[in-house]
Amino acid sequence: MSEPAVSVDHVSKHFRVYSDRNQSLKATVLSGRRAKYQSFEALKDVTFDVPQGTTFGLLGRNGSGKSTLLKCMARILNPNSGSITTRGRVAAMLEVGSGFHPELSGRENVYLNGSILGMSRQEIDRKFDQIVDFSGVEPFIDQPVKNYSSGMYVRLGFAVSIHVEPDVLLVDEVLAVGDMEFQDKCLDKFAQFRDEGRTVVVVSHGVEQMRSFCDQAAWLDHGTLQAIGDASDIVDRYSDVGHGAEEAAGGGKRYGTGEIRIDDIHLLDAEGQPIESAPTGSAVALRLRYTARQRVERPVFGVSLATAGGKHLWSYDGIAAGAVPDSIDAGSGSLDIRIDRLALMPDLFDVNADVKDHHKTRTFDALERSLRFQVTSGSPRAAGGSMVLDASMTMPMTES
Ligand SMILES: Nc1ncnc2c1ncn2[C@@H]1O[C@H](COP(=O)(O)OP(=O)(O)OP(=O)(O)O)[C@@H](O)[C@H]1O
Ligand SMILES: [Mg+2]
Structure with a gap:
């Protein structure tokens, strides 16, 4: 085993929190009193290693450290x-605009930031065009960065950080500011870093994104290390306690990156009227309404069906249906999933809905148990279970 890229050894960090909130420093000094403060422990005895060459996620609620x-x-x-x-070599992308001087141009900031991160002038000269190219802010490179949008700040800052060719790259949340295209570019870069044996430590609230690109993760809660391990396991455990997901309308969980949001889902009868129950064998449709925050290419909408007890019965999506559009524009829309014959036994069923990118690695929105409906008796009939098949039975006949 190679040595870890980052070793965190019994780390505690406290901050002074001044209780006398209206007391300015000047007033405190003039009054000759000591300012009152309490010590606040933001990190409590945290110990773990980040192995070399991993993409490592840090998750936890707001304020967890x-x-x-x-x-x-x-x-x-x-x-x-x-x-x-x-x-x-360590490079960090911590807060939007950190390390940037607002009055200086993009070009000057590349040099300033690059040298703070340990690059020589010649190294920056050599990489300058690549940096600007990666950032995509070329037309604005000679303008003061105070005129940049937060997305532009992040793109340029990130471009500098990765061209430092760090052994360890620390990234705090900032990616969320970039658009999808840029986020994808960053994720590709993380993958490349991993292949090159470099280490990335990334903080993100996009737990599904973290599941797809992190190898390992640590979960902080109120400054203490709650769990560490395989990213997917940690995300599951974290999501199980209800973090990173909000309540969906039907009481289930909702999570996703948010480029597209599923507004609601309804059960309709053959005439297109909303219903709350339907007989076995009837024709129904699920109507899913969505709002896209931006143009999205090749979104894959999907639904799945489970018994009220949680047993998964059926999943169906745009790929299975051959219904993946080239793109959808920003704005609201809807789609119908038609079910010609509802082959379910009388019972209560839950519908989950989601929308993902065409690789199905990014979840824009996912709603668990967003709709519950009742199946009433109809035909065909079955003796038990959850589903009905087109079945028949011959009469028993004794042959000898
Ligand atoms: N300079 C500071 N002075 C006082 N308290 C601080 C300081 N920096 C952070 N804290 C406190 O320490 C705790 C941890 O903050 P931190 O920014 O590390 O949380 P976080 O996990 O990054 O949260 P978020 O998800 O909101 O970014 C918070 O309660 C915060 O108020
Ligand atoms: Mg933070």
Whole structure:
């Protein structure tokens, strides 16, 4: 085993929180009193290793200490006790615009930021065109960055950080600011870094995104390490306690990156009227209404059906149906999933709905148990179970 890229060893960090909130520093000094403060523990005895060459996710609720930990790794903050060891060149993308000077142009900031991150002038000269090209802000490169949008800031900052060719790249949340195309570019870059044996530590609230591109993850809760391990397991455990997901209308969970949102889903009868129950064997449709925040290419909408007890029965999506559009524009729309014959036994059923990218690695929106409906008796009949098949039976006949 090679040595870890980052070793976090019994790290604690406290902040002073001043209780006298209206007291300015000047007033405090003039009054000759000591300002009153309480010590707040943002990190409590955190210990773990980030293995070399992994893409490592940090997750936890707002205020759980993720950014504080990244800042300690980047040596912007010093732990009060414990220590952090990093191996090789470290580059950090911490907050939007951090390390950028607003009055300077994009070009000047590339040089400023690049040198802060440890690049020589010649190295920056050599990589300048690549950096600007990756950032996509070329037309604005000679304008002061104070005129940049937050997306442009992040693109340029990220472009500089990755061209430092760090052994360890620390990324805090900022990717969420970029558009989808840029996010994809970054994810590709993370994959390339991993192939090159570099290490990426990334904070994200996009838990599904984290599941798809992180190998390992650590979960912080109120400054303590809650769990560490395989990213997918950690995401499951974190999601199980209800974080990172909000309640969907039907009481189920909702999660996703949000480019498209599923507004609601209804059960319709053959005439297109909304219904809450339908007999076995009848023709029904599920109407899914959505709102796209932006133009999205090749979205894959899908539904699945489960018994009220949670047993998965059926999934169906745009790929199975041959109904993946080239793109959908920003705005609201709907689609119908027609079911010619509802082959379900009388019971209660739940519908889950989601919309993903065409690789099905990014979930734009997913709603669990977004609709519950009742199947009443109809035909064909069955003796038990959840489904009905077109079946028949011959009369028993004794042959000898
Ligand atoms: N400079 C500071 N002074 C005082 N308290 C601070 C300081 N920086 C962070 N904190 C506190 O430490 C705790 C952890 O903050 P931190 O920014 O690390 O959380 P986080 O997990 O990154 O949250 P988020 O998801 O909102 O970004 C919070 O309660 C925060 O208020
Ligand atoms: Mg943070």
